[in-house]
Amino acid sequence: xxxxxxxxxxxxxxxxxxxxxxxxxxxxxxxxxxxxxxxxxxxxxxxxxxxxxxxxxxxxxxxxxxxxxxxxxxxx
Numbered sequence: 424x425x426x427x428x429x430x431x432x433x434x435x436x437x438x439x440x441x442x443x444x445x446x447x448x449x450x451x452x453x454x455x456x457x458x459x460x461x462x463x464x465x466x467x468x469x470x471x472x473x474x475x476x477x478x479x480x481x482x483x484x485x486x487x488x489x490x491x492x493x494x495x496x497x498x499x
Contacts, residue, residue, distance in 0.1 A: 424446075424453075424455065424482065424485060424486060424493070425444045425446060425455065427481070427482070427485055428444050428455060428457060428478070428482060428495070429442060429444060431478055431481065432457065432459065432467060432478070435463075435466050435467060435474070436459055436460065436463035436466055436467065437460070437462065437463055437466070438459070438460040438462070438463055441458075441459055441460040441463070442457070442458070442459055443457075443458040443459075444456065444457055444458075445458075448491075451490075451491055451492060452491055452492045452493075452494060453486070453489070453491050453492070453493050453494070454494045454495075454496060455482070455493070455494070455495050455496070456496045456498055457495060457496065457497050457498065458498045458499075459497075459499075461499055464497070464499045467497055468497060475497055478495065479495050482495050
């Protein structure tokens with residue numbers, strides 16, 4: 424899943440070397456925290472959050488086979 428998120432986010436940002444994804448696993452949830460350079464946060468979120476919503480939709484769909492719930496957080 425981390426590779427999928429990286430493949431989606433890296434082409435969107437100007438500083439792909441600053442893209443970091445951490446994974447937090449609990450009993451019934453997996454949380455992916457996405458960190459990008461401060462100047463690239465707007466590019467990942469998009470106007471009115473459209474890009475962030477699309478990324479979350481892809482992540483949720485890819486993880487639908489899993490018994491755990493997937494969640495994506497975007498940190499600045």
